[in-house]
Amino acid sequence: MTPQEIQQIFFVECEESLAVAEAGLAACQAGTQDDDTVNSVFRGVHSIKGGAGAFGYVALQAYTHTFETLLSDVREGAVALDETLCSLLLRALDTLSDHVNAARDGDNPPDDAALLAELTAAQAANRDGASAPAPAVAPAPQTAPPAATTQDDFDLDLDSLLDTLVGPAADPVPASDTPAREWHLHLRAHGEAMQNGAEPLALLRELAAMGARCVTCDLSQVPALDAFDPAQGYLGWTFALPASVAEADALDLFDFVREDWGLATGSDAGIPPLRLSAPAPAAAPSAHLTPPHGTGAPAAPTAPSAVQASADEAPAAPPPGPASSQPPAPPSPAAGQSIRIDLAKLDRLIDTVGELVIAQAMLAQRLAGDPGSKDELTMLEGLTREIQESAMAIRAQPISSVFSRVPRILRELAASTGKHVRLEIIGESAELDKTVLERLGEPLTHLIRNAVDHGIESAEERLAAGKPAEGTLTLSAEQRSGRILIRIGDDGKGIDRARVLQKAIEKGIVAADAQLSPEDIDSLIFAPGFSTAQAVTSVSGRGVGMDVVRQNVKELGGRITIESEAGKGTTFTLALPLTLAISDGMIVNVGDQTLVVPLTHVVESLRPPPGDVQGLGSSRQMLNVRGRFVPIVPVANHTGHGGVPKAASEGVLIIVDTQALGQAALLVDEISDQRQFVIKSLESNFRAVEGVAGATILGDGRVALILDVDGLVASALGQNSGANPVREAA
Known part of the structure; x- marks a missing residue:
């Protein structure tokens, strides 16, 4: 797999992590602030940070580190998660999404200085009487991210990292020689870390970014070349970290891989012993897998700061052989397994299935008069339909992937218009073709912006009309036969038909003496260049949004209808095909x-x-x-x-x-x-x-x-x- 392909996987995983984090923060804002929800947010941000460090996206890594630090305090209970902090974290997540997009597209990272200051201030102000430490990774200057990494870049980066981290492969530095301002972290990646897809190099980079200095790299467990298994963790390290770095902050780097690593702290501890994840190849001489005399598992340290989980401190695996009683690792459950497939490959599959359907129809028509082939044709038709339905099911995606973007749109609109809108979502599990989903985002965005800017009144107007100050936007999806109906409704003032007609006459869209039904007047808002906005703003006023909506829906083979009642609100209904194939x-x-x-x-x-x-x-x-x-x-x-x-x-x-x-x-x-x-x-x-x-x-x-x-x-x-x-x- 090329570095570019690995990077592409990283950005796909970033999208998944962002979605999980946003869902978690939305749940927290709604009142669900249990440990599992907070941890899911932290894991999402932490995963992005680790990948950013591995690929050298400095600005993304620096921003995510500050974001993660505040989330870590929330998770530990040092910072109270109130409504104000939830809003700040949601804005921080929006900026994190912009950082990811900038890194993926090669653009300049967003200006995050003000938001970083807010995150740091929130951490300092909310701690239990203690001021927050400065971030371990200073925010990087806002420069363009590095270009796509090449194999040469990886080689050079690895060489420089080894020069820095793999110090003398010798005995550990005596405790007496250790400066008082430093403390030791001993670690070894077990074989499970490799099998689970972990990247030890990324964690070592994170330690180096925190100021860690490699004191010892243990090479004693590396076997001969003919017995070497790249899926095992033969290397161990002792790092010296400055006293300004808290042990908890360093160990947090391994929070989600703790079971796959051996970890210990303190000058009296040693590098955890080798633990193989599976028997080594039979050809491996046992002498190469047995630690030298005097280098067995260290005694449990007496220092209270020592961290030695029972799983990490298991004795070294015995040499492989016929008498080994080590049971094989249980197979992973098959349920929930998935695989990522390039969308272009799926498109080719769908095209091929389409040609198969045509070929089957041609064959059926040619042999229609042959009674001897009736059974075979029926079987072929059934198999063709089954293949077609299976192929279409692969491309089917829940509409929740589109609806999940709406909260951010509403937050941005709230900042620009001052209108706060409550979102209600119905039927987000409805599925439709990925091609339709990808092209649904733009019209949906225009309709939501139109509903908030034109439909929902200001808080003062709503209170005067006897409505709640907060508006309500309802998104619903309903599958009906081979179509899906998507409704975007608001509880605003409805369409002002008199004003719409007057604007249409002024722009020459309709004649001054035209007699139009209410439905015909409503459809005028889709005319190119039509807008009832008093002034052009960042949200609306240029008269292009609704025209784009109609064109996009038409290209998808769908239709859009309007239902509006004065003082009650407006609902747009999009009727779209489930598939375009x-x-x-x-x-x-x-x-x-x-x-x-x-x-x-x-x-x-x-x-x-x-x-x-x-x-x-x-x-x-x-x-x-x-x-x-x-x-x-x-x-x-x-x-x-x-x-x-x-x-x-x-x-x-x-x-x-x-x-x-x-x-x-x-x-x-x-x-x-x-x-x-x-x-x-x-x-x-x-x-x-x-x-x-x-x-x-x-x-x-x-x-x-x-x-x-x-x-x-x-x-x-x-x-x-x-x-x-x-x-x-x-």
């Missing part, structure tokens, strides 16, 4: 064209008797479906079909469910098949077409258009959104 559809014929109706919209299909079809006005027909009338939409009128469309009583009516307009009946000539189809973007290969969501390749190699059911029905009924056209039959 493969779906199920109904293959229909309209004249000489073959089209696909996504099965997620289909309720039922029928051939109505003449008495169930009735006219409404001069150009619209309605279908009586068990006592309810739904509008009939002749698909031929909207596909460029040149012939005369069939009458409703002669064709097939497909009852579809739309997001904004309820049910409608699509009139087609016939239904030819129902099968999976691979979604191909029409806009990226041709151009956007109203009423068309994409294209696919049929079993006979022809290209068929995929209908955008919501857009087609809205266009046919001459509406953008609004009231349900379904009527009760008299």
